Amino acid sequence: MTNRSPFLISALAFGFAFLYVPILLLIVFSFNESKLVTVWGGFSFKWYGELFQDEQLLGAAKISLLIAAMSATLATLLGTMAGLIMARFGRFKGRTLFSGMITAPMVMPEVITGLAILLMFVVLEELTGWPDGRGITTITIAHTTFAMAYVTIVIQSRLSQMDDSVEEAAMDLGARPLKVFFLITLPIIAPALVSGWLLAFTLSLDDLVTTSFAAGPSSSTLPMVVFSSVRLGVTPKINALATIVVGLATLAIVMAGYIMHRQEQQRKRAMQRALAEQDAL
Amino acid sequence: MSQQARSLQDQVARTEKGEASDLLKPLIQIEGVTKSFGDFVAVNNVSLTIYQGELFSLLGGSGCGKTTLLRMLAGFETPTSGRILIDGQDMTRVPPYERPVNMMFQSYALFPHMTVEQNVAFGLKQDGLPRDQVRQRVAEMLDLVELGHLGRRKPHELSGGQRQRVALARALAKRPKVLLLDEPLGALDKKLRERTQLELVNIQENLGITFVVVTHDQEEAMTMSTRVAIMNQGRILQVDTPHAMYEYPNTRFVAEFFGSVNIFEGPLLEDEPGHVVIGCPDLSVPIYVGHGISSREGATVYAAVRPEKIALSKEPPADATYNTATGVVEDIVYLGGESTYLVRLDSGRLVRVDLQNQTRSSEPELTWHDRVHVSWEHSNVVVVTS
Structure with missing residues (x-):
């Protein structure tokens, strides 16, 4: 055991407290009997029960999940194409400008992105009649716009790590470029596709600002409903909802970590076996 | 060197002089090929003839153009000027997936998501071979490189030497007219390299496939090749048998590079x-x-x-x-x-x-x-x- 100074220990404690005390408080108060959020009235599951009877909240959650799934899929499709161009097209005139433009939505203030998208929809509707009002479709498009930038970065970095000669080898063995992409490139970058999709999904799920610009009257997402209900006063129901979300996220992370750890172990064992065999020869 | 390789060397020499009755057929003809990347001339007006059955080495330091020349043979680069003929057919602008050549990559470039068997079968499946023939040929190839028992492993479950053999089996599976090898032994340790050199030569002689090997290691070129071309700054300085190259170098560079x-x-x-x-x-x-x-x-x-x-x-x-x-x-x-x-x-x-x-x-x-x-x-x- 190394000797750790009290300073380091307190720095560690303070850092973690800063990150997790608010979330812990939220979880604790989700089991609060009292209607007042800040006053402890005893332990109960009451608010969880009420949560599952709240049609408005449940409906909003459903819409949010639907939009998140659709926009994540679209963003992954578009992001893969953009990432592919960035990683494989080589040098071309305006490459820097192009890559800058892809990542710009990440640093653009969301209010501006949202406003611009709203303007586009309004103009488009006047000119072509589509989209007919704002709703799930427009929110999905708006989310795809900013999520795509993140997916592109994830895919591009994975592609540039990938050994180009693997694709060349496939071509050398007689596969045409399109086949090479589907048989070789895509399976190899699949993990990046999954993490890009999940990233886009979470970004869409908790977006409030851009959504507010693109949403219509019948398409309130979960963050919008939560935000508007909090303005009228926080109910412990929201705490219960948040606790469920935190619980699900934790579960997902633990599971992903476990699977990755097991794969790594298997890989190490296989590698050792191969090396032992080679030495035995 | 086997006697077979020695008599091939003699035959090549007679063919080059045009005095033999049993003239060899040129398999690869590189005619005045130049490749430039922007201002940089990687390969400068190279002409070269390689004959059926040869184990031909392109030898030179890094950046001498040997790999670029090999990649032009494979079809990954297109010459800026000049022609490349393989078996009499102009291949200068033919894409890699339509050439009768295969390449073994320096990094081996195995498909990480496929098993050893699937890796070897990949090229055969692209040709649309029936399934039972594919299976048979894969088994044959894995036996050839003594990996028959590891067919179901993934590349990351193999040692460096085993990966090298898989790469070789995969590149040979389609029975190409020419096999291009980019630093085939570069990633192996010294002991394994020496053993693999001999195995590679044995396989080459048994199958009768023409090998073109890129290497920076003059000892490797000397032990394996029927003929060697020494390159420097995009040009070929000398093409000769290892013996002639060592005893009769034509330039100071060749004398110093080859031994x-x-x-x-x-x-x-x-x-x-x-x-x-x-x-x-x-x-x-x-x-x-x-x-x-x-x-x-x-x-x-x-x-x-x-x-x-x-x-x-x-x-x-x-x-x-x-x-x-x-x-x-x-x-x-x-x-x-x-x-x-x-x-x-x-x-x-x-x-x-x-x-x-x-x-x-x-x-x-x-x-x-x-x-x-x-x-x-x-x-x-x-x-x-x-």
């Missing part, structure tokens, strides 16, 4: 059809060479003498009019089978001499600070003009 050598620089004093004499300021006497060269008297030429062709003794040689000098043993490097002696000549010039260690005596006949005479036969000198 070690002592180069003596000096003006040409006498230029006769049967011999030449070179004045060398590093030696006290001139150098006499037993062959004529095409140069003019007074021109600066280079006399190249291999370290193992120099005699070292405490006694002066019988005839001291040419090809000798005196010096002091400055350093001795013991290499097991032989020892390298570095002799500082009286002129200050360092000469390298390799001597066989024929006895186990720990006290060598010559030791540090001994005054010695270096000398060599006039037939053991090669004169190059550049």
Whole structure:
């Protein structure tokens, strides 16, 4: 055991407290009997029960999940194409400008992105009649716009790590470029596709600002409903909802970590076996 | 080298001179190929003919253009100018997936998400071969590289040597007319490399497939090839058998790149059809060479003498009019089978001499600070003009 100074220990404690005390408080108060959020009235599951009877909240959650799934899929499709161009097209005139433009939505203030998208929809509707009002479709498009930038970065970095000669080898063995992409490139970058999709999904799920610009009257997402209900006063129901979300996220992370750890172990064992065999020869 | 390879070398030599009745068919014809990337000329006006059944090496340092030339044969790069013919057909602009050649990559480039069997089967499936034939050929190939028992493993479950064999099996599975190998042994450790060299040559001779190997390792090129081309700065300097390359280099660069050598620089004093004499300021006497060269008297030429062709003794040689000098043993490097002696000549010039260690005596006949005479036969000198 190394000797750790009290300073380091307190720095560690303070850092973690800063990150997790608010979330812990939220979880604790989700089991609060009292209607007042800040006053402890005893332990109960009451608010969880009420949560599952709240049609408005449940409906909003459903819409949010639907939009998140659709926009994540679209963003992954578009992001893969953009990432592919960035990683494989080589040098071309305006490459820097192009890559800058892809990542710009990440640093653009969301209010501006949202406003611009709203303007586009309004103009488009006047000119072509589509989209007919704002709703799930427009929110999905708006989310795809900013999520795509993140997916592109994830895919591009994975592609540039990938050994180009693997694709060349496939071509050398007689596969045409399109086949090479589907048989070789895509399976190899699949993990990046999954993490890009999940990233886009979470970004869409908790977006409030851009959504507010693109949403219509019948398409309130979960963050919008939560935000508007909090303005009228926080109910412990929201705490219960948040606790469920935190619980699900934790579960997902633990599971992903476990699977990755097991794969790594298997890989190490296989590698050792191969090396032992080679030495035995 | 097998006898088979030796007779192929002779046949190639006869074909090149055009004197044989059994002329070999050129398999690869590279005609005036140039490849530039922007201002940089990677391959500069290269012409080369490679014959059926050869194990041909492209040898050179990094950036000499050897890999670019190989990639043009595979179809990954298109020549800026010139033509490439394979088996008589113009392949200059044919994409890689339509060429009758396959390549083994330096990084092996195995498909990480496929098993060994699937890797080897990939090319066959692209050709639309029936399933049972694919299975049969895959088994055949894995037996060839002695990996039959590892077919279900993924590449990351294999050692470096096993991966190299999978890459070889995969590249051979389609029975290409030519197999291109980019530094095939570069990633293996020394012991494994030596064993694999011989195996590679055996496989090549048994299958009769023409191999074109890119390497930076002159020893590898020497042990494996029927012929070698030495490249420097995008140009081919010499194409020859390893033996001719070593004994009759045509330039100073080739002499120095292909093995070690002592180069003596000096003006040409006498230029006769049967011999030449070179004045060398590093030696006290001139150098006499037993062959004529095409140069003019007074021109600066280079006399190249291999370290193992120099005699070292405490006694002066019988005839001291040419090809000798005196010096002091400055350093001795013991290499097991032989020892390298570095002799500082009286002129200050360092000469390298390799001597066989024929006895186990720990006290060598010559030791540090001994005054010695270096000398060599006039037939053991090669004169190059550049």
